[in-house]
Amino acid sequence: MNYDGLSKLGYGVYLVGAPDGKGGGNALLANLVMQVSSEPLMVCVCIGKENLTHDQIAAAGKFNISVVGENADLEFLQLFGFSSGRDTDKLAKAETKEYNGFPTVVQNCVALLECEVTGRTDCGASTVYFANVLSTRTLAPGKAMTSSYYHDVMEGKASQKAPAWAARYEK
Incomplete structure (x- = not known):
């Protein structure tokens, strides 16, 4: 299949985090986040089943979305996109604050959405x-990073585990 058309879809760069049930949490780099309703205010996120964050969202019924700013560097993004929370305490290596009852990445992020799961689709x-947005807030001034900025300006790569990987890398 020719994936060229899919590579033209617009994506953002987000950190999706969830509690671990022990007072901590985990986060991963995601680009498949979108607002799906304004009344009630709802979003959806697409998370790979192999990821620890997937299991934590399923167990907790909540997650946070930290919108990454263009000021983030590749090392920071690779921590959340290329390492597993099963092996690495990613939150220990980033600035966090507690939102929605668990530590949430605020470093290099311009906005935050606190969300409560209302449904899911395999x-x-x-x-x-799918989730109701409980609150939103601006964390810092600056532009939100797009996937195009990450790939074209920063020359970042996507993990093969990322749901949108085939759209950019399979020929």
């Missing part, structure tokens, strides 16, 4: 979680 290797 999508093969991924799950799409």
Whole structure:
């Protein structure tokens, strides 16, 4: 299949985090986040089933979305996109604050959404979680990073575990 058309879809760069049930949490780099309703205010996120954050969202029924700013560097993004929370305490290596009852990454982020899961849809290797947005806030001035900025300006790569990987890298 030719994936060229899919590579033209617009994506952002987000950290999706969830509590671990022990007072901590985890977060991963995601680009499949979108607002799906304004009344009630709802979003959806697509998370790969192999990820620890996937299991934590399923167990806790809540997650936070930290919108990454263009000021983030590749090392920071690679921590959340290329390491597993099963092996690495990623939150220990970033500035966090407690939102929605668990530590949430605020470093290099321009906005935050606190979310409560209302439903989910199985999508093969991924799950799409639908959620009510409990609150939003601006964390810092600056532009939100887009996937195009990450790939074209920063020359960042996508993990093969990312749901949108095929759209950019398979030929």
